[in-house]
Amino acid sequence: MTGDLVTSTQAAANRAKSRLVSSLREPAFAERVTPPSARPRLAALGEPAAEDTADVLLGIALDELRREDPSLRVIADDDAGSSCCRIVREYKIDVELGPLQIAYREALVGSGKHTLAVDRKIGGARQQVKVTMSAKNMRGVAADKSAESAANLSHLHPRNLAAIRQGVHTALLHGPKLGCPMVDVQVCLHWFEVGRGTSDSVVSATVVQCLRKVFEEAEAMLLEPVMLLQVVCPESHSARVLADLTRRRADILAINIRARNKVIDSITPLSELLGYSSTLRSLSSGLASFTMEFHSNRQMSPHDEEKAVKSVTGF
Template structure:
């Protein structure tokens, strides 16, 4: 099809903002399904995994395709829980636009902010839907203000809600200046109808329309000139201006609705078609050419084999086409091409530029790999997974399960790049690491349900880091002579602390050929190897600048191996002189609690070494936001429920590493 009529979009939000309900209503409204499923009933189309239905949350991103106004919309519903944020990250990497769903009561929540920053990172244009406006405490204007304040963007309000909370009846469309309602038809299904704007809203609607036009016409010189001359701006011209501003991210269009009641879905679909980009609207850094180029953004394994999800950026490929994996240099064959409708597959003859499809038959392609025409090779930017902050020792309950245990874990880690497998050096146990307790819990349940393996687990452990607290300089000579060729390498290293999040930086300040240029990368390699295990307890070393200042070499006995060894030994020696210290992960925690339990919640957070940053009121509840060390949060949900008679809830996400107090054990 003409890619001008194609939209690749994602639906993203904080957990429980109503993302999957919006997706279900989109499927129903476009005729893709004929009966809506509900998240709370465990029968949502897009939440097809048994764990998703049992837990009432989205764990896996799910893709589907719908049609609206002659356009094909490839839609990805993503998880809202921080533990599964890799699904959001890799989806945004391949999408052209996004719908961000906000809870009309809660407004901008922590995970919304995280997802928003991810979308900024990938330069994804967005439209916003303020959902759940029929709920007690919903406040459209307050959410719009939060979007401006917390996300630092210009909201462009396209609709005003008619009524509030239980009285929410519809919306005023500020482009057509009509009221939109959804009364039930003879089958009891909500049906879009248009009417005059209620008299008591006419003045507010006219003021909001003027604000909308003022902002929109700035995107087009001709429209702005005509507007300043007092001419009316035609609706088509206004839509063009809104589209331009959305694509350049000058503003974010904001719509209103209540997805559970099927109110607001048709205008949302119209906005997707009218304002979000077609594939060619997104700037591409691909070199010119017509050869096939696609990015693998997700890999899943099931009883039928391996299924790899692709975003095609250039060219086309048929089932049976041979492609080159640009990351590995290996050839792969696309045995089948399918379009996904959640867990249902539809065979396609080919995959072409702009498509989001799944292919079977890839054996050695991982998430983030580029598949390309061997005659016109290209390498696309990879997808980066977050670093784990929590690990757990796992082992099969019976020795007979060892093979299934190993195969299952490697399969699950292959599917989720934010998981890691390692080994405890002291006990030899397998360590499963990830970004949160829920993620590890879900992974072990998948191991049981999909591979028939039940495991013993150790206590969760946080992923500590090591750093230094002061500068140090060392001169180290690596010299060995044992009959044959000798080893000689001398280096002078200076190390100094960096700001948190600075990583490990290596620089060379060697002058005058004291160390030949070909040996300097070997020194860096040695430093980076040594930094994998610090001197305090073997944790990775971060936030350190390493400067190679001087050294010496031997004409015959110097080698890359000798300088790598010298770099390792010098860095380890320098750490010991630089005040090594532990860093622990600190989480951004948001607790929503009834007002009468605020004191108990804050006192408990303080006992957990938490630092309360803010306290707000949201409806009849209090929202406490704090920075809390992850080490103190294991089992927090049970404690919180006990403190508040089960009435409070919380979310948390990794924020930063901070220096750990001396009482934190080095092997935590």
């Protein structure tokens, strides 16, 4: 629970584990302290020794921490046969920690249109493709319905169409600003020519190159993930919590009273919530708690976008 002290030193952790192992040798105690989330892991071990049971119970702490603080990421190392990160050094499980990576998205500011022709020999075979494509801020894939384009595209072979769609999918995975996936982009095919014997991979690659030019012409903006955040804290600490949320660019939706606590609902950028659980404990003397879930991707101000680009690229 928020506010509980888990351990203060390595020696204290070792003593706690030793006491836990001794107590787990009593079946009644083991049944009482084993949470439901640990039972599948223990069942997979068959008849685990007390030491193995203790390791599983201590590892469950990481799952609880992840539920409390989504900025904590745990990756299992299958080669080492481990199911959790190192919580104390004696487990000798390697863990690599890096800065939190925010899942930004990109959207187009305007629209663009480009024609790209490819004519080259690869492995002795001539590869010829010519495409004209455009894109704008709208969902979906479309085809130009003007008389000239409709006549050109009416003979489009299903195999070529599949290659074009694959190229569009690949292009949308990397935007022009930070290489983030693109959202709410409508791509339109205006013209398509392909030479006999041209491979599907060349068609897809040509579409990708063409769309990259289109995206550069249309320009892109960053969208950041924002979270629906709910904080429950004593009224005596609510002013400090609210002031901190304001500094984190939170939009306060509602403040309600629940028993002797205040419930603060807000929409807050995920990038501002790194390490929030520790800050909240400090602000509330360990008496507050919070939950959050993904709300949407939101356009950033020029200043915040500049900061995000510098954070990711370093300049």
